[in-house]
Amino acid sequence: METLRDILDAAARGVFPPADGGTTVVPQACHRDAGVLSFTAHSVVFTDEDPEWVHATLHGLDCDALAATLNPRFLTAFLDRTGRRSETVDAMLVGDPLPGGPPLALREIEDAHHPRVMYARRRREDIRAWTTEGGVLVTGRGVGGRLEVSVEVDEDVRHRGLGRALVTAARHLVAEPLWAQVSPGNARSMRAFQAAGYRPVGAEAVLLAPAPRGVDGSAEDAGVTE
Numbered sequence: 001m002e003t004l005r006d007i008l009d010a011a012a013r014g015v016f017p018p019a020d021g022g023t024t025v026v027p028q029a030c031h032r033d034a035g036v037l038s039f040t041a042h043s044v045v046f047t048d049e050d051p052e053w054v055h056a057t058l059h060g061l062d063c064d065a066l067a068a069t070l071n072p073r074f075l076t077a078f079l080d081r082t083g084r085r086s087e088t089v090d091a092m093l094v095g096d097p098l099p100g101g102p103p104l105a106l107r108e109i110e111d112a113h114h115p116r117v118m119y120a121r122r123r124r125e126d127i128r129a130w131t132t133e134g135g136v137l138v139t140g141r142g143v144g145g146r147l148e149v150s151v152e153v154d155e156d157v158r159h160r161g162l163g164r165a166l167v168t169a170a171r172h173l174v175a176e177p178l179w180a181q182v183s184p185g186n187a188r189s190m191r192a193f194q195a196a197g198y199r200p201v202g203a204e205a206v207l208l209a210p211a212p213r214g215v216d217g218s219a220e221d222a223g224v225t226e
Helices: 004-012 051-059 065-070 072-082 115-121 162-172 187-195
Strands: 022-026 033-039 042-046 089-095 125-132 135-141 147-153 178-182 199-208
Touching: 004 022, 004 033, 004 042, 004 089, 004 199, 022 051, 033 065, 033 072, 042 065, 051 065, 051 072, 065 072, 072 199, 089 162, 089 187, 115 125, 115 135, 125 162, 135 162, 147 162, 162 178, 162 187, 178 187
Parallel strands: 022 042, 147 178
Antiparallel strands: 033 042, 033 199, 089 178, 089 199, 125 135, 135 147
């Protein structure tokens, strides 16, 4: 049976589900993440819910079938059924690893209580983080076990290309495809990732398990501001 990771690994190689207007339902890779991946004319719903419920709910929507999995009515029904939470629909981008060391001086953060590390641990595993003057770079395993990147640029050094430099440097730190989730409305972030060689491959909505009581659920600025 094809898994969520199989689908993601294939997409990173440029091999996508058939553009047949269909929807594939696969099990979650872990309890933390459920959701929707939308590729060209094909969607993937990853959930431990009954696939028959997914298909019946999609069939009952009064909208273009190609848009059904990211339609607000389906996502609301999905959230209500699972008791999960979601923040936005993101663009999915992926970049291949690059040879050599990063063209940017980075210092790895060893402090497990650093705010960015603590936040990332609520969404990813195997967290590593680096800092440079004016910015922070974080990698970790997220949806389906894929390797993901996020960065943060200080307000007073924005518009100087640091965001692009950080996401470029990230490609030099890894040995496998590196994924990014970027809000389409964050145009600066989209430009930075694309300028750094990341390719848009689709869209996604991730449904997160409820945060433990007392844990801040504020949204991460997963993109970049140059």
